Amino acid sequence: MAFEPPPRLVRALGETAPAGDVWLARLPEAAERAIARRELTVERVQLPGGRSSLVVLVRRADGAPAVLKLAPPRARPESEQAALAHWAGLGAVQLLEADTRDAEDVTDGSLLLERLHPDVSVRSLPEAKALLEAAGTLRRLWVDPPTGQVFETVEERTGRQAAAMRAGAEGDPELAPLVDAALATRAELLISPPDHRLLHGTFRQSKVLAGERMPWLAVGPDPVVGESAFDLARLVRDRVEDLIAAPSGPATTRRRIKRLAESLEVDQERLRGWTLFRAVESGVRARRVGREKDAELLLEFASWI
Numbered sequence: 001m002a003f004e005p006p007p008r009l010v011r012a013l014g015e016t017a018p019a020g021d022v023w024l025a026r027l028p029e030a031a032e033r034a035i036a037r038r039e040l041t042v043e044r045v046q047l048p049g050g051r052s053s054l055v056v057l058v059r060r061a062d063g064a065p066a067v068l069k070l071a072p073p074r075a076r077p078e079s080e081q082a083a084l085a086h087w088a089g090l091g092a093v094q095l096l097e098a099d100t101r102d103a104e105d106v107t108d109g110s111l112l113l114e115r116l117h118p119d120v121s122v123r124s125l126p127e128a129k130a131l132l133e134a135a136g137t138l139r140r141l142w143v144d145p146p147t148g149q150v151f152e153t154v155e156e157r158t159g160r161q162a163a164a165m166r167a168g169a170e171g172d173p174e175l176a177p178l179v180d181a182a183l184a185t186r187a188e189l190l191i192s193p194p195d196h197r198l199l200h201g202t203f204r205q206s207k208v209l210a211g212e213r214m215p216w217l218a219v220g221p222d223p224v225v226g227e228s229a230f231d232l233a234r235l236v237r238d239r240v241e242d243l244i245a246a247p248s249g250p251a252t253t254r255r256r257i258k259r260l261a262e263s264l265e266v267d268q269e270r271l272r273g274w275t276l277f278r279a280v281e282s283g284v285r286a287r288r289v290g291r292e293k294d295a296e297l298l299l300e301f302a303s304w305i
Contacts, residue, residue: 003031003045005054012051013072015289023072027054031070034110038097040068046118050220053077057115065115066096070108076222077109082149083198083223089114091140092200092218093209113219116209122216123205127239131256134205134235135263137216145198145225154199154226155190161281162186168284175284178302182280185273193227194267203231205238229266233274236260237301244297250304276305 005013005027013024031054035042039061046055046067053071060066071077084095097112122133145151162183169179200207201222211217224230236256243249257275261268283298 003028006049008048067113070110086146116211120210121206122208142197151225182277199231229270230274233278236275
């Protein structure tokens with residue numbers, strides 16, 4: 001079977017791939033080797049798939065369904081593996097088998113995962129119900145980080161992002177005030193974070209899929225260690241296109257921040273601050289890679305916070 005990367009993956013990785021990166025070109029061969037080493041039977045490649053990895057629906061030697069996921073090194077598959085192992089299926093997809101090594105003792109960034117229902121996410125529910133189920137799933141993931149395992153911290157991740165935001169705002173008088181506000185808010189939030197938890201890192205409604213052993217389970221973490229409000233902030237802007245289209249968008253956003261903060265016992269102002277930072281960061285990044293429509297939506301949303 002030919003493991004051609006889905007167009008969505010090719011576009012997304014093309015926006016962030018460093019010069020000389022050959023992971024996409026080598027992906028079909030890497031997938032073949034990972035399949036052969038595990039003696040898997042392929043059903044199909046998941047389409048449209050994700051934006052950072054190839055997802056293949058497979059069956060194990062005993063006929064049990066599973067998912068093979070292959071991600072480039074810059075997506076930190078080793079961190080995802082460590083987080084999934086620590087969560088042990090509580091709130092997140094179950095890790096069945098970790099990364100393997102080929103004949104040259106090189107890791108291939110592949111993970112064998114529990115099969116969920118890839119086409120049914122919590123986003124398919126009505127908005128209020130979707131937020132409730134997503135928040136409940138997220139709460140289960142907020143645990144103490146494992147000892148001996150080094151994850152990127154919120155301060156480290158947002159520090160890299162802050163540098164890119166400053167560069168993106170140079171010479172843009174419309175963007176600069178929002179970036180300045182977001183960076184100042186980040187600096188304040190980092191002074192005395194109230195908790196220190198293992199976080200999903202990229203949590204949103206589309207990252208919560210229907211399962212068999214539990215109704216909803218999170219997938220695709222880019223784990224980070226820090227305060228819970230950082231993780232929850234991405235959920236605030238879910239369905240941002242609907243928020244922007246509604247006359248009540250700003251008021252709905254404020255109510256959402258309040259409701260999510262109260263339901264998950266997170267400080268409302270800290271959630272508001274991280275929501276601002278993450279929206280501006282995403283907007284600046286979208287503009288940098290030419291996704292102008294996404295940038296406009298995100299930056300307008302950020303202006304409400």
